[in-house]
Amino acid sequence: MNNIQVANKSALALAEFQTETGQILSAETVKNYLVNGNGNVTDQEVLMFIELCKAQHLNPFIREAYLIKFGSSPANIVVGKDVFVKRAHRNPDYEGMRAGIVVATKDGEIKEREGSLKTPGEELIGGWCEVYVKNKKHPIKSLVSLEEYSKSQATWKQMPMVMIRKCAIVTALREAFPEDLAGMYDSAEIKNAPDKLLEKEVKVGYATTGQKQGIMKLASMKGLYDYENPKDISKMQEFCESNGYCLKELKFDEVDIILDLLSKYEPKEEVVIDTEFKEVVEDDGQVTLEV
Incomplete structure (x- = not known):
């Protein structure tokens, strides 16, 4: 690790911002909850995002600011x-x-x-x-x-x-x-920004959208979720409840537990007995089936 990386990590550890509504914006919170896209943000990008929110008094928890990262492209910071x-x-x-x-x-x-x-x-x-x-x-x-x-x-x-x-x-x-x-741009101004940005308020402490997508992907491999019928999550809800968890209110630190339980879960195979029956006519005229 070079001197610049050490300096970035040191600055990142100290970078925190309390919003007007009381939430604490930290590097860990940004990485876990506030990154849009499929890329991994760098420490410098996270630091720049926190510092812009601090300088301009933006609250990303109510979607006033977004940090967007796709692949290895530079991250974009956009404002609604x-x-x-x-x-x-x-x-x-x-x-x-x-x-x-x-x-x-x-x-x-x-x-x-x-x-x-x-x-x-x-x-x-x-x-x-x-x-x-x-x-x-x-x-x-x-x-x-x-x-x-x-x-x-x-x-x-x-x-x-x-x-x-x-x-x-x-x-x-x-x-x-x-x-x-100053320094604030709308998503419409940026070429590689997503067409639509999430508008729901961020709930810190709960599983992120990306984590839930990972859970449902594994659930589909275990026969507990069908992408052909995406609204039906009843099997996965039942699985979580049987293990003492709530899928809709899943906590951030419960995600790894659910993934571990899913990885060990083996779907029960239906037992089908292939049996031939023959009719037997009784003396009183009634018909019964006999194996």
């Missing part, structure tokens, strides 16, 4: 659009904003339209936003191009007007209020 809007409204210099889309008409005319409505025959080419700030002679304006932001994900295909307008809004707000929004 609602955070940008809430921070702007809290600033005493904020005096409102206007936002919309930029379209090219059939005649080749470029128009800036407020809102997200595109008429048939028009081509969407971008988004715009104007933020009004007290004592500023002109509004802070952002004009963004669709081709620089559009991704091939479902939301961009289904709602391109909404998405490019959102990119324009967060860009303009960040420029208008750098002290409140």
Whole structure:
């Protein structure tokens, strides 16, 4: 381990942040609960995430900030659009904003339209936003191009007007209020960010989504879960309850126990007795079966 790695680990051990609602954001909590994607975050990436949350007073437990990591690509730290809007409204210099889309008409005319409505025959080419700030002679304006932001994900295909307008809004707000929004980016602005981010509040101490997926994968191999019928978890619930655990409220430190129990579990084979029967007619005319 080199000097830089030692320094990172030392800084990481000291990096903790208490949110306004009382939760403690630590490196262990980030790694266990707050990473989106399938990659393993580095100590430096975790440290940067904690420090940004601390500096900007973000609460990742209520999904104000996300740490995203796929494979070996660099991690991304993104913030929900609602955070940008809430921070702007809290600033005493904020005096409102206007936002919309930029379209090219059939005649080749470029128009800036407020809102997200595109008429048939028009081509969407971008988004715009104007933020009004007290004592500023002109509004802070952002004009963004669709081709620089559009991704091939479902939301961009289904709602391109909404998405490019959102990119324009967060860009303009960040420029208008750098002290409140510096270093913060919405997922729509980042190329390799997932299309949809988890919105549920994080419950520390309980099994993570990734852990539960691992449990259900092993359960399917043991015949206790069927991916063809994903809503039916009754067999797995019964298995957990028979061992004194609750699948829906599974704790973080109970995951390894359940995985160990599953690995040792052997499905019971149904015993089928192949027997031939023959009819026997009694003296009184009744018919019985005899092996």
